[in-house]
Amino acid sequence: MDTTQWFVSSAGLALIVGIATFFFTSSKGAAMSATTSHGIQEQRIVVKGGYSPSKIIVHTGEPVRLVFERHETSPCSEELLIPAFGIKRDLPPHAKTTVEFTPTKPGTYEFTCGMNMLRGSITVEDQKK
Ligand SMILES: [Cu+2]
The missing domain is CATH 1.20.5 (Single alpha-helices involved in coiled-coils or other helix-helix interfaces)
Structure with a gap:
């Protein structure tokens, strides 16, 4: 050599x-707990070769707002699926896309790209108090 x-x-x-x-x-x-303000649980997720953070923790009974910021043009991540909440959205490159839903049942729900390659999860816990 x-x-x-x-x-x-x-x-x-x-x-x-x-x-x-x-x-x-x-x-x-690490899993990230969404921050609640004005009664909405909000979490920003960067989409670039994956989801960051990819594990999100929320609780039941209050709306969840996920703000996906897609920093790439790779066709892999252009579609977002959160089947448990009936969400199917296109994520335009270099832009923010907001999805909202209100979880009612505790559990762990997946979100993926349209090809099921990029994966993340939303863990819904029972509301404390
Ligand atoms: Cu993909």
Whole structure:
């Protein structure tokens, strides 16, 4: 192996490790509790190669507003599905798209891209108090 080959292999290996780390850490992200203001539970979600955060915690009985900010043009993420709440929306690139629903039953509900590749979850807990 000469120096050029060594360099190319090392760069390739570094790239693979980088990609693997990215997917591993992004799917393992901590769950975020939505912030309630004026009676609405709001959470901003960045869409770029995945959903960030991808795990959201809300509670029953108050409207949830998810603001999806899509920072890419990749066709993978152009559609958003939240089947449990009957939501199917197109997310225009480099723009914010707001979806709202009011969860009534505790549980964990998935949201995905139109191809079922990018995934996130909404955990609905019983309202405290
Ligand atoms: Cu996709």
